[in-house]
Amino acid sequence: MSFAPADLALQDQQYTAAYKVSNLRKGAQVTTVVLAYWLASGIMFGFAAFKLILVAEGVYYNLCDDQAESAQSLFTGVDDHTPCDKQDATEPHLCHCVHHNQHLMSTRWPCSRPLRSTGLWIASCPFIAIGSLLIGQSFLIPRFDGYVACNMLLGLGGTFLFVPSFQLANAFPKHSGLVAVIITGGFNASSSVFLFYRIAYEAFDGSLSPEIFFFGYIIVPILILVAEVSIIPSYAYHTTAQLEAKIEKASDQIRDIHISDGDISDSNELIRVRSTRSDRRKAKLDKLEEIAGDTEYREARIRAEEERQETSGIWGILYGISAHRQILTPWYILILLLIVLQIIRINYFITTISSQYRYILGSEEASTINHFFNTALPMGGVLSTPLISLILNNLSVPITFRLLTGFTVAIGVFNCAGYITVITFIIFRPLYYSAISDYTTKVFRFATFSRIYRTLICFSGLVSFTQTGLNTLIYSPLGGDPTPVNTVLSAIGIVIGITLTAFVLLKSREGAREQTEREQSQQEQQRLIFGGNKGYSIGI
Known part of the structure; x- marks a missing residue:
């Protein structure tokens, strides 16, 4: 990891x-x-x-x-x-x-x-x-x-x-x-x-x-x-990339030789000076490899990263495209819709959990659930973080979004179930936030990650004030009943989640098929090149 x-x-x-x-x-x-x-x-x-x-x-x-x-x-x-x-x-x-x-x-x-x-x-x-x-x-x-x-x-x-x-x-x-x-x-x-x-x-x-x-x-x-x-x-x-560059520089023995060496006439003095430079370079290399790992470790890390990229199914699919063009793609539009909807849903649930369950289950049970939620929310975020890292590093993006959609369905279905809803929400919230940043990194890559991620967060912030309207709607026309709002938010979330998951799955399969075709084409070219030399020899 x-x-x-x-x-x-x-x-x-x-x-x-x-x-x-x-x-x-x-x-x-x-x-x-x-x-x-x-x-x-x-x-x-x-x-x-x-x-x-x-x-x-x-x-x-x-x-x-x-x-x-x-x-x-x-x-x-x-x-x-x-x-x-x-x-x-x-x-x-x-x-x-x-x-x-x-x-x-x-x-x-x-x-x-x-x-x-x-x-x-x-x-x-x-x-x-x-x-x-x-x-x-x-x-x-x-x-x-x-x-x-x-x-x-x-x-x-x-x-x-x-x-x-x-x-x-x-x-x-x-x-x-x-x-x-x-x-x-x-x-x-x-x-x-x-x-x-x-x-x-x-x-x-x-x-x-x-x-x-x-x-x-x-x-x-x-x-x-x-x-x-x-x-x-x-x-x-x-960063790791910068350390790699420093390690490569420190491994270059040519750096032991300077232009000023021509000013040294004594060969023994020249050997001593170059040896001193070599010792300093090797000492720096040892310190760099101590924190970044030796050659074997770094190669293993690169292989693991390549496997993680391959597992994702969509790594760098928009790489090389400018940020304003990326924003116009379904990759951005669908994730924006999901973020906006889920931000509203998450913040709405956190701020109104006591009033929701007071209406649905009564004051006494609502108070018990609220206390459980207050305790479990921070604990769930901390304890689930290592598990989330394993999920994002080992599951493809389509599978991850299937999981998120499944949580969305569960929260909608079990909304009146009290503890089941709270536990599901506590697991879903940190997974959702981590999956969004993971998706943005894998799809848009680091060159435009900062701008893309900021616009996503900005739009979600702009719509966050609609939660005040939701509260007004619940306490005025609906008489305090949160069920219609929860049902609508869940239904929209499920539709967006299924649409995004299907789109990502389709594109990942297309990418895998194109990759297979490229590999087969390369193998065919190699067969023609090397196979065409059979039966021929060079006479001397």
């Missing part, structure tokens, strides 16, 4: 040589990134747990028609208060704004730059700090409504923190895949921050108020800032 993030547009920038940095320091860098991811990169994905505290604290209870009834339940246990429809429809809008903001900002140029080369970690700190101050003030001063702004700032800070740091996988080239999995696990675990706070909130009977939590949370951006200036590398580590 390997991971070699690269953006061809950034080849002229400075890089950090991994072989010049100790393993202890690189390990500390990876650990720091994972902790930062866990604490700040995506805490708003734990909105389902945070929403219980919002309700218990009476946020937006003034929207309810019967405010007295809502006020009676303030500052009691998180399960003792049922929000009114207007309150229940308004609070998810906080999360929708975060998702919208994160998707749009992750498409901008600065967010794609590696590590400290643009000071992105430093840029994330004020956003997180100001967002924490605003939300703390909002809880402290009821008339001050800074919830939307602060949530957007927290989401923006998490985006600046998250996007560039995957370059750190190149710190350990031989284990880059494992490092990428660990970093991804840190992001998936970030939704547990609000879960742990909710547990503490309940344990202290609400005395650990949100303003205390968020004012204390300001320590997180401070620690991130300290880590940025003290341990995070100033520039991204060399």
Whole structure:
């Protein structure tokens, strides 16, 4: 399993040589990134747990028609208060704004730059700090409504923190895949921050108020800032391809001979000088091979990558085509439709799970399922990451999308089944996100990956505000019944999923057939060339 993030547009920038940095320091860098991811990169994905505290604290209870009834339940246990429809429809809008903001900002140029080369970690700190101050003030001063702004700032800070740091996988080239999995696990675990706070909130009977939590949370951006200036590398580590070029250069014995050798008249001195150069070159080669692997290891890695490309069935099918032409192909249009639909579905489920199951199953069972979901969501993201890597590296793209479509069908069919739906969703969510980036890499290749992926995320961010309309639809014409919306979203998702899967399968078979025909043609040419010489000899 390997991971070699690269953006061809950034080849002229400075890089950090991994072989010049100790393993202890690189390990500390990876650990720091994972902790930062866990604490700040995506805490708003734990909105389902945070929403219980919002309700218990009476946020937006003034929207309810019967405010007295809502006020009676303030500052009691998180399960003792049922929000009114207007309150229940308004609070998810906080999360929708975060998702919208994160998707749009992750498409901008600065967010794609590696590590400290643009000071992105430093840029994330004020956003997180100001967002924490605003939300703390909002809880402290009821008339001050800074919830939307602060949530957007927290989401923006998490985006600046998250996007560039995957370059750190190149710190350990031989284990880059494992490092990428660990970093991804840190992001998936970030939704547990609000879960742990909710547990503490309940344990202290609400005395650990949100303003205390968020004012204390300001320590997180401070620690991130300290880590940025003290341990995070100033520039991204060399990619695997760049290390290969350095190894090839260090293996060239001709480099032991310089033009200046002609100025040395003593043959013994010339031998000594060249020997010194050779020793330095070999020492550098040893250090490079120590982190990148020896010749046998690198050849095995190349063979494994070739097998993975062949397994995918569609590797580089749009390679060499400009980005604007790629966007006009069914490869892009179909995946865009799937992303837009699934982003709406995933975010809608996360933000409304409590209200959905409260309508379908009743308050008591809905509360139990919601607690299970809040705990299982971060755990599922972390535990499923290694399995997802195995799936994407060993299954073809058509099979992967069959699997995604199967999950979509299961979530639609078992929507009223409670725990079955939650477990299926928890497995589906990280697999979906990973499969989309994997598809984009394999189909569009690295030359246009950055632009293609950003446009996909941008479009999905633009449509994320439609979730507010879905909430309004459910609480007004549908009387709180989520079934029609879930049914429609599931049906559209199944249609798009089947269409995309069928298209990819058809194209992969066409590609395999063309590859077979090319190989047969080459074999026929070789047979004619070598077979035509039979019976002929050259006389001397």
